[in-house]
Amino acid sequence: MANFEPKIVGFLCNWCTYAGADLAGTSRMQYPPNIRPIRVMCSGSVDSAYVLRALLEGADGVFIGGCHPGDCHYVSGNYKERRRITVLKSILKTLGLDDNRVWIRWVSASEGKRYADTISEMTSHLKKLGPNPISKYWSL
């Protein structure tokens, strides 16, 4: 487990978190390379089915990054996504599945450091959790 490197699938909104990630990169901030970012127009466009698909395909974690509350470029996409992810986490919890592998966080375009810190934090959290147990099963 010592050299377990978690794979994180990231859905980053174009207007805030993706720009924040860009800033972290151009400012040469150090953060673990564990996230595979996918640029989406708004966090609100991320249906739970995509999050589930990533998890079921064996991602160790799924990260959804959006604009801070009140700053969504489509007004309320992030608020709605927060509800959607809350529902998803509740479903996972009810079924006894780990909901701590799904994170939703707000990172603005100017928060390169916050982005780097959040990804570091999530990576070390997942290292503690260990690999996604779903990878063991073939009968999905």
Add this chain to the structure above:
Amino acid sequence: MTKEVVIEVKNGKVKEAINSFLKGLLEKNLVSALLVSREVPSKDNVVQSLVTNSHGLKEANVIAPVLPVNSARIISEMTRLSPHKSPVGIVLRSCEIRALIELVKLKQASLDNLLIIGVDCLGTYSVSDYQGLCKQGDSPLDELLRKFKEENEDAKLREACRVCEYAIPSNADLVVGLIGVDFEKNILLESRTEKGEGILEKFSFPKFNQSKEREESVSKYIDEKIAKRDALFSQTKKEVGNWENLLSVFSTCISCHNCMRVCPICYCRECFFKSPTFEFDSEKYLGWAKRKGSIKMPKDTILFHLGRMSHMATSCVGCGVCEGACPSNIPLLRIFKTVGHNVQQIFKYVPGRDLEEPLPLTTFKEDELQGVGEE
């Protein structure tokens, strides 16, 4: 607005007493048609039937204890493109009305010109159990009414009904009451809206004078159901509880998607899980299989079920028709009802309670769920 009257029951014939009232609705031109469940010629099942003359009511059995479909889907089919122009009466159970309210919120049905007649629901049998009883020569309805009177719950009732806390319909114009009512002599007819009251004025039924007894029986009955429901919730949590158990529950699923097709809440014309998103090149399958060593085919069974839950759990009314449609006897009701209940509680949302309550996934509050984004 509530007015309570009684319909006299002759020779213990409850079904016929209700039918006489329905006949009155048509004959007095209070409705231009009625959607009722009606016994099929073989007498061992019922289907919904849109009836425009009282002749068609002869085989009506609106309290037949069987639920082959959730009729909310039928009303959606009839009213989605345009609402009714003249009054149409529909006779429904609680889970059907609640699903209908959700479909109206989802803009898939219209209540315009509908007269909703709810019936107290004592529970329903699966279609095959219903047919089995008929073959033995028993009337499933008489059987159920007898057992209900003896306060002897029928273990054969569908699980959805054994744990259903909504025996009494809500959001109806009129309610036909059986619980806490001496239905061998009289049944209750209660108006809940002005429209319903207007209908009662056209009849001269005697007043109901056992409101207090009814209220007490109903609350006792519902409390018992809630206790059973909660027991099922804890049992289900234990039965599932991890990936291994979840996979084993769904291991016999053949991905027919019947559960989704009969679900009154799943209304999408094209289900995402049947969309081209899930059509892949042959090489893709080999790639996945290589990565893991092997994969189950067809793929994505669990994704379908969890994804479907994430779409409809906020509105799940617990009617259990999904389970009835499953060729593999997967215990869908307990899983979906438990999941649905927990999700609904987060938003203090009760599907089908109130037309004015927005669907949880279409609305939000600024100052809620802050922990989810910032823990």
